[in-house]
Amino acid sequence: MKFFIDTANIKDIESAYKIGVLSGVTTNPSLVAKEGVKFEDRIAEILQLVPEVESVSAEVTPDAETAEEMIAQANELIKINNHDDKITIKLPMTLAGLEACRYLSRKGVKTNVTLIFTVNQALLAARAGATYVSPFLGRLDDISEDGVLLVDKIAQLFRTHGLDTQIIAASVRHPDHVTRVAMAGAHIATVPFSVIAQLTKHPLTDQGLEKFAADWQKSIK
Numbered sequence: 001m002k003f004f005i006d007t008a009n010i011k012d013i014e015s016a017y018k019i020g021v022l023s024g025v026t027t028n029p030s031l032v033a034k035e036g037v038k039f040e041d042r043i044a045e046i047l048q049l050v051p052e053v054e055s056v057s058a059e060v061t062p063d064a065e066t067a068e069e070m071i072a073q074a075n076e077l078i079k080i081n082n083h084d085d086k087i088t089i090k091l092p093m094t095l096a097g098l099e100a101c102r103y104l105s106r107k108g109v110k111t112n113v114t115l116i117f118t119v120n121q122a123l124l125a126a127r128a129g130a131t132y133v134s135p136f137l138g139r140l141d142d143i144s145e146d147g148v149l150l151v152d153k154i155a156q157l158f159r160t161h162g163l164d165t166q167i168i169a170a171s172v173r174h175p176d177h178v179t180r181v182a183m184a185g186a187h188i189a190t191v192p193f194s195v196i197a198q199l200t201k202h203p204l205t206d207q208g209l210e211k212f213a214a215d216w217q218k219s220i221k
């Protein structure tokens with residue numbers, strides 16, 4: 001399973017990129033709004049910052065309701081990336097989003113269909129040609145449904161039907177989500193930097209480091 005970072009924050013993207021685990025970046029309108037910057041400018045900045053990743057997801061804005069409006073926005077976003085295929089157009093799971101997905105994927109543009117909460121939604125997106133689908137597990141857990149189980153079922157379905165759409169486990173809230181979606185067959189987990197940092201932690205690692213430091217101090221006296 002690969003790691004994407006789920007943020008529009010430059011410092012967090014830099015921190016994850018320099019430890020060498022980053023294969024992509026996902027953003028959404030809420031994450032960009034939190035940064036208080038112009039959407040296109042931030043996407044351009046991110047694209048420059050992470051030259052070696054496979055994908056940077058930029059979501060069409062919520063005022064694009066028709067497929068034509070989404071495609072028009074996608075064409076502007078593609079220009080920011082000099083028509084490089086790293087830019088990935090994130091589309092909502094709606095009829096219009098699927099129509100835009102079909103059109104863009106036939107043009108060779110990467111797409112990420114977002115706000116996936118059922119297996120059927122994932123199947124539709126895959127059949128419309130999506131490069132990625134993003135099931136939101138944390139938000140399902142929030143309403144007492146099992147988000148990891150959804151990822152598990154989508155992975156099973158894609159294997160059964162030979163669909164090559166990649167699953168991005170999204171709305172990941174803690175390290176246990178990461179372990180469980182990796183085992184369930186997600187191709188990618190998109191996670192906030194705080195979760196990446198948590199993944200490095202274990203109390204015995206901390207204890208071990210303290211003991212090494214204490215013993216080292218003794219030995220150099």
Ligand code: E4P
Pocket residue numbers: 006026027028114134136138139170171172190
């Ligand atoms: C994924 O692409 C979404 O941006 C994200 O994971 C949503 O996470 P949230 O439910 O924590 O907002």
